[in-house]
Amino acid sequence: MAVPLYEAKANFFRTLGHPARIRVMELLCIREHAVHELLIEIDIEASNLSHQLGVLRRSGLISQTRRNGQVFYNISTPEIRDLLLTARGILLDVIKDQEGLKRELSSSRRKVS
Amino acid sequence: MAVPLYEAKANFFRTLGHPARIRVMELLCIREHAVHELLIEIDIEASNLSHQLGVLRRSGLISQTRRNGQVFYNISTPEIRDLLLTARGILLDVIKDQEGLKRELSSSRRKVS
DNA sequence: TTTACACCTGAAGATTTCTTCATTTGCTAA
DNA sequence: TTAGCAAATGAAGAAATCTTCAGGTGTAAA
Structure with missing residues (x-):
């Protein structure tokens, strides 16, 4: 045992770092869901969803x-x-910055070419 | 392009889901750091740190x-x-719950055996 | 007690991510 | 200009994670 806290944090974030798992978490943030309800929303194979639910369950998030x-x-x-709300805020900031940068890049490309 | 938002969120969390990268983020939350300062705290090879900084940089987090x-x-x-503060709170909750469960399991094992 | 449904699990190949080593780039000062 | 340090990059093998398939468990109704 004796996992350093930063390892635990990394594991925690990695657990959330999967498209199906993040969708599960967002749906469960709205309300309780049965597996077959999740399955309707998420569009992956049932056994895959089960695996991902297992990952979330074993990590103690659900x-x-x-x-x-x-x-x-x-x-x-x-x-x-x-x-998830805070993450959403950061993500929107980051995306906004990246689009700004992209615009800058393409305008300077225009100037050059 | 046109990455669904839940993919972007998953990528975002996956980016944080690495022990060296989470340590970098926590150090940078305290204050600005030079690469060689991070290197003193983090204890991985310089080129590995550089790769991880690259991942964080390209994702727009630093x-x-x-x-x-x-x-x-x-x-x-x-x-x-x-x-990171919210994550820390959740993590401590989860760990507390898991230890509670562990205690329960070992006491019921005692009862059984 | 069998059938049916909802869900879980193990195994294994495919894919992705990590780490290291070798090399290169960018800057500063001699 | 060149020497030297700080940091970044590319390539490649090692390691971890994903997805799918096949089969298994649990439970409730017939």
Whole structure:
């Protein structure tokens, strides 16, 4: 054991760093979902989704309950909503900056050519 | 182009999901650092650090300035501090829960055996 | 107790990401 | 101009992660 905190942080972010997993987290931030509901939204194979849910579950980010023959998933802590919101803000900033840079580059290319 | 937003988010988190890169981000959240200063703190090969700085730079999370023959790095937006703080909170929650679960498991093992 | 449905798991090849080594670039000062 | 340091880059093998396929588990209704 004795994983340094920065390793734990890296693992945490890597866990979120997958398109299907991030979609799951965003859907669960809205409300609880059963697996088959997620499957409708996410468009990957059922077994793939199951694997990704397993990754999220084992890392402690989501929790499972069985009810009426279905498995429901939930985020394990509401702070995750804040995290995704903050991330969204940063991402929009970054994208904006990159587009600004792109415009600059193409305008200087115009000047040169 | 036209990367769906959830792909961009996944990329963003994956970028943070590496032990050296997360350490860089945390150091830069404290203050600007020159590459050789980061190198003292992080204990990986110089060229490896350079690669990881490249990943962060290309994703727009950090920015570079050259001064006195050294290259200084900075976080590109202060919101990153909030993100890391929120992540830290979630991580501590998750770890606490996991330790609770571990204690439960070992006490029920005791009861059984 | 069998059928059906919802979901999970293991294995394995394909793909991506990491780390290292060798080399190159950019700058500053002699 | 050249010497020397700081940092970046390219290539390539090693390692980790993804996706799919095949089969398995759990549960509820017939």
